Amino acid sequence: IRVHCGRGVFRGGGSQTSCDSFEFHRGEPSWDMKQLLAWIRVNLLKERPELFVQGDTVRPGILVLINDADWELMGELEYQLQDQDNVVFISTLHGG
Amino acid sequence: MPVQCSSCGQNRAALKRPKTGHSLCRSCFFWAFEEEVHHTIVSGRLFSRGETVGIGASGGKDSTVLAHVLKVLNERYDYGLKLLLLSVDEGITGYRDDSLETVKRNQQQYDLPLKIVSYEELYGWTMDAIVKQVGLKNNCTFCGVFRRQALDRGAMMLNVDKICTGHNADDVAETVLMNVLRGDIARLRRCTAISTASDGEGAIPRCKPLKYAYEKEIVLYAYFKKLDYFSTECIYSPNAYRGHARTFLKDLEAVRPSAIMDVIHSGENLSVREGVKMPVQGTCSRCGYISSQALGLPKLGIGKHHRLHGKILAQQPLTQEEERKLKAVDF
Incomplete structure (x- = not known):
């Protein structure tokens, strides 16, 4: 199973954490979003992971798109990742 | 299990609207927005x-x-x-x-x-x-x-x-x-x-x-x-x-x-009860632009130096302590 994850710099209170785009490979059994987030937290976020995850989900205000559709339509954390899925995290930054 | 757009019923929904809870496809969302x-x-x-x-x-x-x-x-x-x-x-x-x-x-x-x-x-x-x-x-x-x-x-x-x-x-x-x-x-x-x-x-x-x-x-x-x-x-x-x-x-x-x-x-x-004291929005006495104070000095987050504005306007001498408080804006 190959999943592409993209985009994300998450800020708050003057500091930031980021995860770069990455390709994600995994054999069976596939992961759900909850496991993907836990994996990103441990393996990709170098500092201040709380700017990206809160509890076992993303921090409120971060939008998640799975194959360009709002993950709220896809079951959010329970969504089972499929081969060739494309997951995008968009930070809703404040200010202009 | 892709969700269908609740408006046109034809396309795959792209987002769930926070305001209404509706699931809309891209073009119905653009239109609604x-x-x-x-x-x-x-x-x-x-x-x-x-x-x-x-x-x-x-x-x-x-x-x-x-x-x-x-x-x-x-x-x-x-x-x-x-x-x-x-x-x-x-x-x-x-x-x-x-x-x-x-x-x-x-x-x-x-x-x-x-x-x-x-x-x-x-x-x-x-x-x-x-x-x-x-x-x-x-x-x-x-x-x-x-x-x-x-x-x-x-x-x-x-x-x-x-x-x-x-x-x-x-x-x-x-x-x-x-x-x-x-x-x-x-x-x-x-x-x-x-x-x-x-x-x-x-x-x-x-x-x-x-x-x-x-x-x-x-x-x-x-x-x-x-x-x-x-x-x-x-x-x-x-x-x-x-x-x-x-x-x-x-x-x-x-x-x-x-x-x-x-x-x-x-x-x-919200309605504010009558008699609640409101600051009057004035104009800067120096340049005439709208200002919350007579002399449009910016009010800083710390200290209470704006209490000194009366003195400054009347050109009264300030104590050393008061001068010090004003330092931040005195550039």
């Missing part, structure tokens, strides 16, 4: 035919979406407006210089005239220079006071009738919360107004056409439309207080998405 802004503009009577409207453009998501939607609606509904982009260059290296590049691209993409006014040309100070002098503690106070006037001055140079800004529903709800938390009754009463009174002398009326648009929808509108916007937070502004209000509101929104509209609704319908 634009029509709601149109409704806000018409019911708030924000513009009149023939007006020149300056769009406060920072290159960020909100103002980019605002410029795009206003251009679309101006053509779709024949508002008869002359639109232009108005940007302020605060002089912040590594932040505003990059975002202004985005605005310059927007100018090409939307074919709108662009005017950039800079703090340096208006006041002789860039924010970089100010931060060097006063540090990172109170710099936002200067920036806020400067920006308010800079937009007006830019608008006057271009004979603009109205200025509109990209403030969204989340911004307004945050501001309501912050004013409650600070006990700032005067601002609490003003902050939900969709436009500032047009009778004020000198000041150009301002309005917020995206006042009822959720941040989530603005971001997704920009993302799905592939609009070109710049997303970096100002390097000088941790803005801790607003950050707390924002986090709180986002947590509430996660539980109940209508929370944002509810806070705005509460703010709009």
Whole structure:
């Protein structure tokens, strides 16, 4: 199973954490979003992971798109990742 | 299990709207979003035919979406407006210089005239220079006071009738919360107004056409439309207080998405008991621009030096202690 994850710099209170785009490979059994987030937290976020995850989900205000559709339509954390899925995290930054 | 669009029933839904809970496909979402802004503009009577409207453009998501939607609606509904982009260059290296590049691209993409006014040309100070002098503690106070006037001055140079800004529903709800938390009754009463009174002398009326648009929808509108916007937070502004209000509101929104509209609704319908003392908005005794105090010295977040304004105006001598308190603005 190959999943592409993209985009994300998450800020708050003057500091930031980021995860770069990455390709994600995994054999069976596939992961759900909850496991993907836990994996990103441990393996990709170098500092201040709380700017990206809160509890076992993303921090409120971060939008998640799975194959360009709002993950709220896809079951959010329970969504089972499929081969060739494309997951995008968009930070809703404040200010202009 | 793809969800179908609840409006057209034909396409795959692209998002769940926080305001209504509806699942919409891209094109139904674009239509609904634009029509709601149109409704806000018409019911708030924000513009009149023939007006020149300056769009406060920072290159960020909100103002980019605002410029795009206003251009679309101006053509779709024949508002008869002359639109232009108005940007302020605060002089912040590594932040505003990059975002202004985005605005310059927007100018090409939307074919709108662009005017950039800079703090340096208006006041002789860039924010970089100010931060060097006063540090990172109170710099936002200067920036806020400067920006308010800079937009007006830019608008006057271009004979603009109205200025509109990209403030969204989340911004307004945050501001309501912050004013409650600070006990700032005067601002609490003003902050939900969709436009500032047009009778004020000198000041150009301002309005917020995206006042009822959720941040989530603005971001997704920009993302799905592939609009070109710049997303970096100002390097000088941790803005801790607003950050707390924002986090709180986002947590509430996660539980109940209508929370944002509810806070705005509460703010709009508050009435202030008669006899509550309100600060009178005055004009600066030196330059005549609107000011909360007689001498338009910026009020800093720390200390109570504004109590000294009476003395300063009367040109009474200050004690050494009082001189010291004023140091921060004495550049």
